[in-house]
Structures are given as C-alpha cells and as structure tokens.
Amino acid sequence: MALIKSCNVNFKNQNQYIIYPTNLCFENNKIYGLMGHNGSGKSTLLKILARQLKPTSGKICFNEQDIAKFSSKQLAQKIAYLPQYLPNLGYLSVKELVKMGRYSYEKLFFKNQDKELIEEVMRLTNTLSLSNREIHTLSGGEKTRAFLAMLLAQKSEFLFLDEPLAALDIVYQIELMELILKLNKEFKVGIVLILHDINLAALYCDEIIALKEGKVVFNASKQEFMQEEKLKDIFNIDASIIEHPKRKSPIALF
Template identity: 90%
Template sequence: MGLIQTYNVNFKNQNQYIIYPANLCFQNDKIYALMGHNGSGKSTLLKILARQLKPSSGKVCFNDQDIAKFSSKKLAQKIAYLPQHLPNVGYLSVRELVKMGRYSYEKLFFKNEDEDLIDEVMRITNTLNLSNREIHTLSGGEKTRAFLAMLLAQKSEFLFLDEPLAALDIVYQFELMELISKLNKEFKVGIVLILHDINLAALYCDEIIALKEGKVIFNANKQEFMQESRLKDIFNIDANIIEHPKRKSPIALF
C-alpha cells in the first residue's frame, strides 16, 4: 500500500508561518478533502505534498522515502498533481495530451500495452469521444476530465487536485466527484483534493483535513467532521445535520 507521511512540514514567508508544522498521513485507498476558509493554507499544503513547493523545514515521505530525493520521473510515477488553473497546452489533441502521461517511463516507442492503457483511462474518464478534439476547444468539465486521463496514464499512486470543481457548474461538480470516486475504487489511487462544499466532502470523501490560518485544526473521518458543533468551530456556521435519504451519509442543512 502506498503511504504518504509528512513530518513537521511547515512553510514560512518572512518568518511568518503560512503552514504551521504538520504531521499527516495519506493512504492510497482513500479520498481526502482539504477544507478551510480562503487563505487558510490549503493550496500551499497541497503543493508541498506534490513537491511543487519546497517546505521551509520538515519532509514529505512516500513509503518512508523522502520525496525530495526522487528524480522527476520517479516522482511522476508516485504522485500526480493537477493545479487549479490548467496549463495551456497549445493545439494538442486530447489523445496527445493523455499520451504525455506515459513519458515518465522512458520509452522510445509506445507499445501495445501503452495504447491499451491510454484507451482504458480515456474510457473511464469518458474522453474517448473527444480523442481528436484540441484541448483549447473543450468546455471546463471536458478539459478537467482530459487532464485527469493524462494523470491516470502516469499510473501514479496518488492524485493531488487543487480545487478541481472551481470552474464547474453544479451538474459537472457532481459528475466530476462521481468520477473521482470511481478512479479511487477502480484504479486504487489515493486522492487528495481541495473542496469548499461541505456536503460534497461528506458524500464522497473518507477523511477530512481542515485548516485555519495555516494550522491543521481537524483531521479525522467524515462522521466526526459532520457534527454541528464541529462545523461551528471550523467554519463559524450554524448547520443541522441529517442523513442523506439514499446514500445514508450525513449532510448539512443551512
């Protein structure tokens, strides 16, 4: 089982903590939500976990190995990161983009198994019908699914997603969360994503990590998170907790 652990990871700017020392653990069979007010440090923490940002001190380990010592290609085989603002990839087609996920495996030529994997990840992300479309012509939801397919082609054990729902309307938000749940189960990939919707976190995530002014103030399962007093402490909101009639999961009414 893939395991990511942080040891006193922190980040400072001009001697001011942006992220206070944090000790966290992530398993690759679960979905984790990073939550908190804007400016609480969620994106900074996620970038540190994905080695997009170097911590001021402390370390991040994958199966007890410091990821700071991984080559870029080895890191890509363990961890995949999707920023909130998707990169401009010019006139690449969807299939060309997805193929880029295989480049960390140092192959001069694509083999049949590579093409089969690309077909599989495009099928599960529902992008096969977009195969020849150029990325810049896609809608927000389509573009996100195409980039997720590329990350899946890396065969990484963890996906780190920075506010993947931010640019999507409510229909596509549920569609993407269903897809993320499916990826977790079928690909056995751990997923850590930044969310702002309490009910989506409760419906789809296993564990919730909440930050406030750079400090981890909550780190436990969603049942412990979805309590009226807890939501009041973390978000300063008054909510009533009920059970979802179909999913048997707690949801909050405001």
C-alpha cells in the same frame, strides 16, 4: 498499501508561517477532502505534498522515502498533481495530452499496452470522443477530464487535485466526484482534493482535513467532521445535520 507522510512540514514567507509544522498521513485506499477558508493554506499544503513547492523545513515521505530524493520521473510514477489553473497548451490535442502521461516510463516507442492504457483512461474519463479536439477549444469540465486522463496514464498511486470542481456546474461536479470515487475504490488510487462544498465532502470523502490560518484544526473521519459544533468552530456557520435519505451519509442544512 502505499503511504504518504508529512513530517513536521512547514512553510514560511518573510518569516511568517503560511503552513505551521504539520504531521499528516495519507493511505492510497482513501479519499481525503482538504477544506478551510480561502487563505487558510490549503493550496500551499497540497503543493508541498506533491513536491510542487519546497517546504521551509520538514519532509514528505512516500513509504518512508523522502520524495525530495526522487527523480522527476520516479515522482511521477508515485504522485500526480492537478493545479487549480490548468496550463494553456495551445493546439495540443486531447489524445496528445493524455500520451504525455506516459513520459515517466522512458520509452522510445509506444507499446500495445501503452495504447490500451491510454484508451482505457480516456474511456474512463469520458474523453474518447474528444480525442482530436484541441485543448483550447474545450469547456472547463472537458478540460478537467482531459487533464485527469493524462494523470491516470501516469499510473500514479496518489492524485493531488487543487479545486478540481471550480470550473464545473453541479452536474459535472457530481460526475467528477463519481469518477474520483471509482478511481479510489476500483483502482486503489489515493486521492487528496481541495473542496469547498461540505456536503460533497461528506458524501464522497473518507476523511476530512481542515485548515485555519495555516494550522490543521481537524483531521478525522467525515462522520466526526459532520457535527454541528465542528462546522461552527471551523467555518463559523450554523448548520443542522441530517442523514442523506439514499446514501445514509450525514449532510448539512444551512
């Protein structure tokens, strides 16, 4: 089992804590929902975990190895990161984007297994029909799936996703969460994603981590999270908890 740990990680801006000293552990057989109010530090923490941002102090370890010592190519084989605001890649096609996911394996030519992998991840993310489309012509949902296909081509052991549902309507939100569940359960990819929807988190995540003003105020199972007093304390909302009639998972009514 692959593990990522944050060891006394913190981040300051002008001597003010954005992220207070934090110790967390992530396993690659689980889906983690990172939640909290806007400005609570979720994106900052996610960027630190993915080595997109250097912590003020502390370290992130992958299987006890400090990721700060990994080369960029070594890191890409361990961790993949999807930002909230996807980059503008001009006239690059979807298939060319997905091929970029193989850069960390440093090959001069694509082998048959690379081509098969690219086709597999595009089929998995339902992007095969978009192969020749240019990225700038895609809808928000199509673009998210294309970038996710690229990350899957990296064959990383963890995916860090910053609000991947933000640009999607409810149909594509469910579709993407089903895909995330499949990746985790069938391919053993550990996933940490920022979510704002409490009920989607309860349906699809194994564990919830909640931040408040830069501090981790909750880190446990979704069953423990979906308690009326917990939701009141973290989000200052009044909710009633019932059982989902089909999934037997707790959901909140407001």
